[in-house]
Amino acid sequence: MPQGAAQVYAVAMSEPIVILTEEPLGPDDRVNIAKLVDGGDSPLVVLVPANTERHLLVDFLENLSLLEIAKAFRDLLAEAPDPQSERAQAAETLSASLGALDGLGGGVTGEIVDGGAVAGLVSKVKALNAAQAVVVTRPHAIADTFHTDWANKAQDQLGLPVLHLYAGSGFIGDS
Secondary structure, three states: OOHHHHHHHHHHHOOOEEEEEOOOOOHHHHHHHHHHHOOOOOOEEEEEEOOOOOOHHHHHHHHHHOOOHHHHHHHHHOOOOOHHHHHHHHHHHHHHHHHHHOOOOOOEEEEEEOOOHHHHHHHHHHHHOOOEEEEEEOOOHHHHHOOOOHHHHHHHHHOOOEEEEEOOOOOEOOO
16 A cells, blocks of 8 residues: 555544533443444543423333333423523533543544524534544434434535434434
């Protein structure tokens, strides 16, 4: 292989991977992300939204589809969450996620995203000229079925494939 080709390959291997998650990443997620890094030195950037901006009707139908009837009505009748408690929960999710990915790739950094989760992911991918975007969520039957999940929205805006992983599992969402 010519020397120039090896240099291009080395640069490509160290391009950032941006990960948007709504759940604290754990050991199973680490295994999945380690497969993406594949021993390379790509820096990992973890984004956690301060507010997941879920849609009330979609959440209600989601809970019903999972036969979580009590939770569906409890969430429907609940007051809007306090922004400070949402931000504190996002900080805990970020801390746990950074700890779970510690030592992978070329280092792990993260931040809390204010505003829309997808907008934050798209902005960070573009700013870093990231090679890959990953979305880690729990399954959302309605959003996943109708392709309105974060991964599909981000993919539409970025024009590049966005990997959608389900938190705590080896399952890949359809994006």
